[in-house]
Amino acid sequence: xxxxxxxxxxxxxxxxxxxxxxxxxxxxxxxxxxxxxxxxxxxxxxxxxxxxxxxxxxxxxxxxxxxxxxxxxxxxxxxxxxxxxxxxxxxxxxxxxxxxxxxxxxxxxxxxxxxxxxxxxxxxxxxxxxxxxxxxxxxxxxxxxxxxxxxxxxxxxxxxxxxxxxxxxxxxxxxxxxxxxxxxxxxxxxxxxxxxxxxxxxxxxxxxxxxxxxxxxxxxxxxxxxxxxxxxxxxxxxxxxxxxxxxxxxxxxxxxxxxxxxxxxxx
DNA sequence: ATGGTTGGGGGCCAA
Numbered sequence: 001x002x003x004x005x006x007x008x009x010x011x012x013x014x015x016x017x018x019x020x021x022x023x024x025x026x027x028x029x030x031x032x033x034x035x036x037x038x039x040x041x042x043x044x045x046x047x048x049x050x051x052x053x054x055x056x057x058x059x060x061x062x063x064x065x066x067x068x069x070x071x072x073x074x075x076x077x078x079x080x081x082x083x084x085x086x087x088x089x090x091x092x093x094x095x096x097x098x099x100x101x102x103x104x105x106x107x108x109x110x111x112x113x114x115x116x117x118x119x120x121x122x123x124x125x126x127x128x129x130x131x132x133x134x135x136x137x138x139x140x141x142x143x144x145x146x147x148x149x150x151x152x153x154x155x156x157x158x159x160x161x162x163x164x165x166x167x168x169x170x171x172x173x174x175x176x177x178x179x180x181x182x183x184x185x186x187x188x189x190x191x192x193x194x195x196x197x198x199x200x201x202x203x204x205x206x207x208x209x210x211x212x213x214x215x216x217x218x219x220x221x222x223x224x225x226x227x228x229x230x231x232x233x234x235x236x237x238x239x240x241x242x243x244x245x246x247x248x249x250x251x252x253x254x255x256x257x258x259x260x261x262x263x264x265x266x267x
Numbered sequence: 268a269t270g271g272t273t274g275g276g277g278g279c280c281a282a
Contacts, residue, residue, distance in 0.1 A: 020274065041282085069276065070282095118282095212271080212282095213272040
């Protein structure tokens with residue numbers, strides 16, 4: 001039996017507390033009609049997650065990996081999936097990954113990488129050390145992946161010059177330092193991942209998914225970074241038919257500091 | 268070179 005491929009709207013979004021932002025999510029769902037929502041920083045334990053709320057909106061299939069106060073990821077889907085499981089990089093018990101197998105056989109990984117703290121020095125800043133070790137483990141993991149895979153999430157690194165508002169001014173700022181961007185390159189190479197966003201928007205153009213809450217006017221100053229990503233296995237090349245950053249949602253009431261990234265993908 | 272804002276949870280921490 002062969003399945004007829006169909007297009008699904010896949011979204012990755014660091015929501016910065018799913019319970020606090022249900023109105024924002026509701027507006028997004030009504031406006032953009034996603035089929036699969038990958039959320040990060042849900043900040044909800046699994047028994048506190050608003051499962052029923054999502055079910056009422058057609059997301060019958062859910063894979064949760066939450067913890068108290070921090071981190072937390074979730075996949076909410078109108079399409080059935082199988083085999084939810086998690087990876088615990090750095091063995092710290094952090095809720096930073098959940099995966100499911102989609103109809104058609106591709107494995108979807110939803111990742112929330114460590115932010116890394118303020119000082120980009122692994123000797124003095126344990127959070128930055130953790131971030132580097134986290135990526136080292138991801139690189140080893142990614143090199144062994146067999147199935148066609150989709151990796152999405154908040155990876156907290158902006159790899160290219162035009163993934164930040166000022167390359168020169170951010171070279172020593174966590175998220176764009178050379179030790180981080182080199183690791184992201186190594187991670188891309190470890191599975192020959194396709195950086196789908198940069199397939200659609202040339203490297204010469206600025207492309208951001210995150211803007212600090214601290215700016216007076218985030219859109220006017222536009223000091224953004226591309227921290228959120230959608231990557232594909234080489235065998236899935238060409239399956240993403242359209243891609244955009246949901247800029248609108250960054251400007252809605254009580255926004256997340258991240259905008260959703262929206263891809264229409266043939267599964 | 269610094270400050271600016273946000274949410275969770277508990278009386279500050281992480282982002």
